[in-house]
Amino acid sequence: MPAAPTKTDVVDVLIKQHSQIRELFDEVAASDGDARRDAFGRLVRLLAVHETAEEEIVHPAARRSLPGGEGIIDDRLTEEREAKEQLAALEAMGTDDPRFDAELDVLRIAVLTHARAEERYEFFRIRDEFGETQLAALAAAVKAAEATAPTHPHPGTESATKNLLAGPLVAMVDRIRDIIRKAH
Structure with a gap:
């Protein structure tokens, strides 16, 4: 007898990525x-695509649907901008820089x-507000957004509108840059 299909909702997807980020x-x-x-490059990429998908898909849904959503999302976007700035500085610094470990701890x-904060104030409340079908649709939308997201941090693009306007071009440039770096 085949196993029953497992249902994955957007909260499952995002929490799994948070676990991968910790690892x-x-x-x-x-x-x-x-x-x-190599590990830092994978961390940069995961953080960049994860945050872009949240900014394009999850945060707008939470802003519209959660009681107090405006304040919750404004706080998360401020945190995301600061983290993108720190990540961009670390990426420019390089892993061999003597300051890297201390700055990595600050970012971590x-x-x-x-x-x-996302899990507590946003994700679990999203799970309470949305039905199973909506949560699955959000998961699919997150995966689609990640497939075309920039692969490096771009502070200042912490809204769905800015991501959708700048994202495709920035993502293309990031991905070409990644290919060139890998070739060297």
């Missing part, structure tokens, strides 16, 4: 050399605090 922070901190650069605390 990548651990991997970056525990490695060095090429392994550290900010990102993990932000993730806990």
